[in-house]
Amino acid sequence: MRLLTHRYLALFAMSLCLCLMGCEVRDVPNYMVAPQINHMAFSKAQESQGIMYSPEFNPTMVDRDKVDGGIIKLAHGNGRTLLLPPEGTIPRGFQPLHYPVNEAVAKKMGKVDDKGKADLVAVATAQALKAGDELVNPFKPDDETMTRGKEVFNTFCAPCHGKTGAGDGLVAKRGVGMPGYPLTTKGAKPHDYKDGHIFHIISYGRGNMGSYASQINAADRWKAILWLRKLQSTQGAK
């Protein structure tokens, strides 16, 4: 019993301390935990003009010659921490894809109505067909590509299209405004799409299906298509 009382007393004292720490009882600033967080200057690296280590907090980090009122201008001349890449350069490992769907392309293709409104669905379809004609799947079905393709398909496509591609994924089943789009069942349209066409759909998205370009790298997209072909051959798409 006595032990319990002591515990309550200790608890009460602790709470009181915390309360007092949180209360503003004087006009001087209260005790501050981790002041760096409050005084740090944030920036968007490629837009900002000069950044931003307060020597007060990390004196080892700065070149003191460049200290300017507590703010360091880093050395890229224009004061940027990161430079924009020169025009036309491509990040390492990034594979560009040249079938964009946007208003400029719509204008070029003449896919605009009388009021100048772009028909982006028509552009997407035209670009996907073009990709289908021009792009070839660089992979052949083998143990490695099929294993990986299945993994990618089950992770990224099955939630909507179902593990067998029958259009019965969980998202479709739960009826959250996403009708099931069968990819593999009898009469399913994608059976007639070329690999490059499906590659375009995965890369740029279509209608309610978003782009998966940032989640799935190009090689994995091609491998998922190989797995999809296998599903089609066993699900009787024809």
Ligand code: HEC
């Ligand atoms: C969030 C749900 C969702 C995911 C995940 C998803 N899709 Fe789709 N997919 C759709 C919807 C919805 C459509 C119909 C789009 C439209 O035309 O409006 C579609 C359409 C398609 C089509 C064209 C179907 C047709 O009849 O023309 C293909 C091919 C396709 N998806 C392949 C894939 C592949 C491959 C993946 C995995 C990389 C994938 N999808 C992931 C929702 C999804």
